Amino acid sequence: MGGYGDVQLLRDDGRRLDGRKLDEMRPVSIEAGVLPAADGSAMVTHGLNVAVAAVYGPMEAHPRKIQRQDRAVIDVRYNMAPFSTSDRIRPGFNRRSREISKVTADALESVVLVERYPRSKIRVEIEILAAEAGTRCVGITAAAVALADAGIPMRDLIVGVASGKVEDTVVLDLDKAEDNYGQADLPVGILPNTGEIAFLQMDGDLSPDEFELAMEYNFKAAKEIHEIMVDALRRRYEGGEA
C-alpha cells in the first residue's frame, strides 16, 4: 500500500476510476440460506467480491483442549478459493488467511452471546469465491447473516465495511486498484444499532481528521449494508416457509 503514488486513482471530475463518488459504495446484494446442508448460510456480493459463509453448530468443541467451561468458542475458517483472483492462489491456509480467521473470530465473539453455550463450538466457514479488495469485510458481513440464519443469538448484526485514502483523499469502499495503489485502508466491523466497533484494522497512514472522515463514511455505509442484510433475512422467511 502506498508504494505507487504516481498511479492516478481519481478522475479530473473528482470521481473515482469506476465512476463512483468519494462516499459511494460498490453495489451490494445478499442472499440468506444458500446452502441447505449448513445450519445457516449466506452469500454476499459486494462489487466484484463474492463470499459464501456457512455456520454449523453449536456443537461439542473438539479437541477438548479448546473448550471453555463458561462459553462457546467461535471457530472461523476464512479461505480464498484458488480461482478467486487473477493469479491462482495456492490452496490451504497461509499467514494472511490465519490472521483474517482470527480477527473475524474475535469480532464475531463480541456480538454472539457465547455464554449461552458453554463447552461448545460454533463453526463459521467463509469462502471467498471472487476477490476484488475488501474480502475480510465481505466475509464478516456474510458470517453475520449466516449466524442469524442459523438462529445463533447475537447482540446485533455486525457489518464489515472499509474506507481508505487515495491521492490524499478519503474514499469509501476501496476497489482493487485503490487497495493496491492507495495510501491507506481502514476496515472495520460495526454494530449498526449500537454504533459499537467490534473490529478495526488500519494499513497505511491517516491524519486524525482523515480518520474521522473515514469512520463517518464507514458508519454511513454500515447502515446501508445493515438494511440489505435485514432485507435478505426477511426475504428468506417472510411470506415463505420457515
Place this chain on the structure above:
Amino acid sequence: MSQGQTGAEQRLVTPGMAVGPSAGKRAGSGIIAANESFIATQLGWLKENNNTISVDPIHAAYMPRSGDLIVGVVAEVRNNLWFMDINGSFQGLLPMSLAPWKVEFGAARQHMDIGDVVLARVQEVDECHNVVLTMKGVGLRRLKQGAVDMLPVQHIDRVRGANNERLQRLRDASDCRIMVGENGRVWIDGTPDAIKHARDAVHAIARSAHRTDIDTILNELETKMKGDA
C-alpha cells in the same frame, strides 16, 4: 415455544433490532434489555404472552432440560454405559444403572448397540451441558420398529398443539403410534402407508409453523388419509 400464539399478524425480527420499551414488561427467550428497551437476539417471530416479550426462533438448537422426553440414537457403547445422540450440542450419557434391564459390567452391547433407537428421558443437565439420560419410567424403552423422522426443534409444539390435541388427531387419523421427542425427533409406527401419510402431515404442519391456517391444512390431510384407508 409456539404455544399460546394468537392469529394476529406476526413480526419478523432480526438480531439487534429494537422491539419496544422494556417498561412494565418482561424479557422472554430471544430478548435482552438494554437502555430501557428490548432488543431481539435471534431471527424469529416476535410474540407477547402474559406481558412477556419473546422471540419464536426460526432456527434453534435443542437445549436439553431435565425431564425432557427424547428420542435418542446410540452413538457409542462402553462397558457400563451408552452415549446417545440426542440431536443436541452434546451427547447424552445413559449409565447402566438407569437402563431398564439388569446389565452386567461389559455386557452393555448385548442390550443396545450403536444405531439402536430409544425413548428416554433427560434425568439431569448440569451447567457444563453434561446430560444424563434415564430409561427407568413408564413407556421408556428401546424402539424396535417404526420410523424416526426429524423436525425443527422450534416447531414441535405446533405438531403437538395445546394439550397434545393436534398430535392425538394425527394419531387417530393415521392410525399410527406417534411420539414427539423434545429434541425434534418423531417416532412413527404403523403400516407403511400410514407412516408415509403421518410423516407428510407432520412435515406439513412443521413447515407452516408461523402461519395461522394449520388446522385447515390438517383437515385436508385427515381427509386424504381417510380417503386412502
